[in-house]
Amino acid sequence: MNAITCRNLRKTYPAKPPVEAVRGIDLTVQVGECFGLLGPNGAGKTTTMEILEGLLDATEGEVEILGQLWGRDDDAIRQRIGISLQETRLSDKLTVRETLQLFRSFYPRGISPDEAMERVSLTEKSRALTDKLSGGQRQRLAIACALVGDPELLFLDEPTTGLDPQSRRQLWEVIHEFRKTGRTVMLTTHYMDEAERLCDRIAIVDAGQVIALGTPRELIAKIGGHQVLEFRVSSGTSPEFLAELEQLPAVQHVRTAGETISLAVTELHTTLPALLERLRQRNLELVELSSRTASLEDVFVTLTGRHLRDDAP
Numbered sequence: 001m002n003a004i005t006c007r008n009l010r011k012t013y014p015a016k017p018p019v020e021a022v023r024g025i026d027l028t029v030q031v032g033e034c035f036g037l038l039g040p041n042g043a044g045k046t047t048t049m050e051i052l053e054g055l056l057d058a059t060e061g062e063v064e065i066l067g068q069l070w071g072r073d074d075d076a077i078r079q080r081i082g083i084s085l086q087e088t089r090l091s092d093k094l095t096v097r098e099t100l101q102l103f104r105s106f107y108p109r110g111i112s113p114d115e116a117m118e119r120v121s122l123t124e125k126s127r128a129l130t131d132k133l134s135g136g137q138r139q140r141l142a143i144a145c146a147l148v149g150d151p152e153l154l155f156l157d158e159p160t161t162g163l164d165p166q167s168r169r170q171l172w173e174v175i176h177e178f179r180k181t182g183r184t185v186m187l188t189t190h191y192m193d194e195a196e197r198l199c200d201r202i203a204i205v206d207a208g209q210v211i212a213l214g215t216p217r218e219l220i221a222k223i224g225g226h227q228v229l230e231f232r233v234s235s236g237t238s239p240e241f242l243a244e245l246e247q248l249p250a251v252q253h254v255r256t257a258g259e260t261i262s263l264a265v266t267e268l269h270t271t272l273p274a275l276l277e278r279l280r281q282r283n284l285e286l287v288e289l290s291s292r293t294a295s296l297e298d299v300f301v302t303l304t305g306r307h308l309r310d311d312a313p
């Protein structure tokens, strides 16, 4: 049995012109996996998640959750999943404990509100009204609400968007603890570090389609180079020079962003001396040079020519 199976998922929003938000997505998520949908704003991640969560009807396609079908076994599925939406509206008239008691009342079985608070480290705030919580605490409460029914499968839509680094790490820890019990997590994010850190497998989504699927390592291996060499030269570059770079040993891809040139390389120690020699022959002065390990951001940029986040350099 898989935790999630969907076939040929499509969603077209009625608008003028209609918006094809999801354009034929097939996914299989195994029990115990943490699976991530990674993609830029508007890629169709939330739409896909909401269909998988049973909150939105697909235009086409079928979704099976833990061996049961949306449209046939809805009540049974709802007892087995927990959902944390991109934005959770909590009643500001309720305390943390009351909020969790309310959510607990929706499920015939589950964990106690106290245990849910404990799991997300909110015990000290049990009597605080929800509108007195910080952003990170509110988000942890939203996840506690998703955990209070003791779900087998947890859906998290952009769980850490807008949070400070410390709050993000706290949330990662909550997810990590949940997974220790062998349960499944499906999340969306546009933070590549989050996807790399949390997910066993990732589907990179762009314009309503999966453009790459695999473990973070497999995806990075797909672009050919595990290292990225970035540099700038003083006097600009020419198309001939860029073409020459592609011929350097161990270079898989050449990319430019403004004046910065990035080379995806398989063997840094082979490429670097050859690059320096080429610059010397062309009388080009190096102004900046750095190397780093390739990331999922590099995968996305290589596949689409765009960055995952609008504010990325």
Ligand SMILES: Nc1ncnc2c1ncn2[C@@H]1O[C@H](COP(=O)(O)OP(=O)(O)OP(=O)(O)O)[C@@H](O)[C@H]1O
Residues within 6 Å of the ligand: 013, 014, 015, 019, 020, 021, 039, 040, 041, 042, 043, 044, 045, 046, 047, 048, 190
């Ligand atoms: N109710 C709706 N009516 C019409 N278009 C919609 C509706 N909801 C979403 N869309 C459009 O569908 C596309 C996919 O949106 P979706 O929210 O699924 O993307 P996303 O990847 O989750 O992006 P984000 O990270 O910004 O949430 C976008 O072009 C969006 O504008």
